[in-house]
Amino acid sequence: MDKRIYLDNSATTPVAAEVLAAMTPYFCEAYGNASSLHGSGREARQAIEEGRAEIAETLGVLPSEIVFTSGATEANNLAIIGMAFSHEEKRHIITSKIEHHSVLHPCQWLESQGYEVTTLDVDKTGRIDITQLKDAIREDTLLVSIMAGNNEIGTLQPVEEICAICRERGVAFHTDAVQAYGKVQLPMGSIDLLSVSAHKLHGPKGVGFLMVRKEISLTPVLHGGGHEGGRRSGTENTPGIVGLAAASSLAFNKMEETTARMRRFKIRLIAAINAIPGTRLNGHETDSLPHIVNISFQGIEGESLVMKLDEHGIETSTGSACSSPTLEPSHVLLAIGVPISMAHGSLRISTGRQTTEQDVDTFLKILPRVVEELRAISPFKVGE
Amino acid sequence: MYTEKVIEHFRHPHNMGKLRDYSAVGKVGNIICGDVMWLYIKVDKDPKGREIISDISWETFGCTAAIATSSMISEMAKGKTLKEAIAITNKNVASELDGLPPIKMHCSALAADALNEAIYEYLTQNQQEIPDALKRRHERLAKEMVSLEKRYKAFLAKEQVANEAKPVSREEYAPD
Numbered sequence: 370m371d372k373r374i375y376l377d378n379s380a381t382t383p384v385a386a387e388v389l390a391a392m393t394p395y396f397c398e399a400y401g402n403a404s405s406l407h408g409s410g411r412e413a414r415q416a417i418e419e420g421r422a423e424i425a426e427t428l429g430v431l432p433s434e435i436v437f438t439s440g441a442t443e444a445n446n447l448a449i450i451g452m453a454f455s456h457e458e459k460r461h462i463i464t465s466k467i468e469h470h471s472v473l474h475p476c477q478w479l480e481s482q483g484y485e486v487t488t489l490d491v492d493k494t495g496r497i498d499i500t501q502l503k504d505a506i507r508e509d510t511l512l513v514s515i516m517a518g519n520n521e522i523g524t525l526q527p528v529e530e531i532c533a534i535c536r537e538r539g540v541a542f543h544t545d546a547v548q549a550y551g552k553v554q555l556p557m558g559s560i561d562l563l564s565v566s567a568h569k570l571h572g573p574k575g576v577g578f579l580m581v582r583k584e585i586s587l588t589p590v591l592h593g594g595g596h597e598g599g600r601r602s603g604t605e606n607t608p609g610i611v612g613l614a615a616a617s618s619l620a621f622n623k624m625e626e627t628t629a630r631m632r633r634f635k636i637r638l639i640a641a642i643n644a645i646p647g648t649r650l651n652g653h654e655t656d657s658l659p660h661i662v663n664i665s666f667q668g669i670e671g672e673s674l675v676m677k678l679d680e681h682g683i684e685t686s687t688g689s690a691c692s693s694p695t696l697e698p699s700h701v702l703l704a705i706g707v708p709i710s711m712a713h714g715s716l717r718i719s720t721g722r723q724t725t726e727q728d729v730d731t732f733l734k735i736l737p738r739v740v741e742e743l744r745a746i747s748p749f750k751v752g753e
Numbered sequence: 754m755y756t757e758k759v760i761e762h763f764r765h766p767h768n769m770g771k772l773r774d775y776s777a778v779g780k781v782g783n784i785i786c787g788d789v790m791w792l793y794i795k796v797d798k799d800p801k802g803r804e805i806i807s808d809i810s811w812e813t814f815g816c817t818a819a820i821a822t823s824s825m826i827s828e829m830a831k832g833k834t835l836k837e838a839i840a841i842t843n844k845n846v847a848s849e850l851d852g853l854p855p856i857k858m859h860c861s862a863l864a865a866d867a868l869n870e871a872i873y874e875y876l877t878q879n880q881q882e883i884p885d886a887l888k889r890r891h892e893r894l895a896k897e898m899v900s901l902e903k904r905y906k907a908f909l910a911k912e913q914v915a916n917e918a919k920p921v922s923r924e925e926y927a928p929d
Contacts, residue, residue, distance in 0.1 A: 668814065669814065670787055670788075670814055670815050670816050670819070672816035672817055673763070673815065673816055673817055673819075673820060676760075676763060676817045680764055698787065709784065709785050709905075710784040710785075713784070713787040745769075745770070746766065746769040746770065746811075746812060746813060746820065747812060747813065747814045748780075748789055748790075748791045748812040748813070748814055749784075749789070749814055
């Protein structure tokens, strides 16, 4: 394969050259343990604290409000389980049907431990209903956890409105901002907890953070040496944190230019794919993340489509899950009411900072051919 | 995840499409599971007077493994006597493809079931005696379909499969 066209940036992104350059000295040269007293340790500590400050600035929060983790799965678990264990009198959590599994599963686990969870519905574009949220809040609600932008369909939630309601009712609000951070401006004023992962924004895998407002008390999930202000034990991943900080700054510095280009690509992709018969756009056309497009194709199955595109060097993903033990397609697509046959035929295209106009051209040239090929061998034909 | 043979059959599937002049068709799988396979067989007599599958083709909605197993079983059954074809198991199909990921083994079962159903339909139409094993398998498949539909009643209610992906004949198929 001479050139690969990578359109799966919601899964992960390539590490930016600047990020790698920033990280490199912290492997073999400045390798000290940030908790050590000697010079090497102090060097690592300084890099971590500079990174913390850099990240805090992107959100307009205090450096002490940033807790480094191994990624967003850990950050989401820490937010949800950590909140639950530090407010024992409150036993109720509100979340939505289209959350990432790293939010849904800790909520379900808490449910098995005697907590109550309300899972909000979403409309056909993937947005929660504000009235349903208001009605769901109770005296003993400890946390509302709603993602900022969805990883499969890109739909943005009305975060500002959610914040206002949570503030008014005195309930903590957590948002999984893995896909939204560095892509859209978030109304930071009233977000109490926020999760981010480095590898979605051209940073390294295995590192992320949870922003925790200083008023919020959190019981740690990982116990040990008392790192990160006692909120997350474990020797700090110095190169990872340095990479995360560099990736965050880069994303924010280039945000306007990058998202404008991504929006342009998205509009082109939607228009061109709409012209193929038997397709539907999943998610909100405008109120959505600039880099994610999710389309369903009638009569074909998503995995085959991904494999056919891969044959042509184009890398995408699907929300179809014929490999899952239940054989059910994506919970997100089902929650927004995509008919199950169409949910099996979904394709997620996600652009990144490295995506070029030419990549989009090539993809749009090959896609209709591949769809045609698969429809020709399918028993379900698309009538015009 | 997939063997080279699976990928090869997926990329260059054999015997795909619908036979113009087929004797019977076996339809298995369900859109709610994400796999649907229709297997067409043409049955003729060989010089010795035995009934053989003289031609075979398929149409499949499904993943890489579903398409590769469709292609493979069509190759394996072509030219075989009905008796030999009935003996083809899902394990045979999977091993001819140098194996399938455990989670995809149901795709090979689908292929063997489709062949089973096509032969069952052929024998029924021609009022021939149906071997017990074939009959039992047909009954199991029918039962599975009922339980599946029961389990997914809610899905199917809002599904309107008829409107979403209506099977139409090739003549009606106007791709663009």
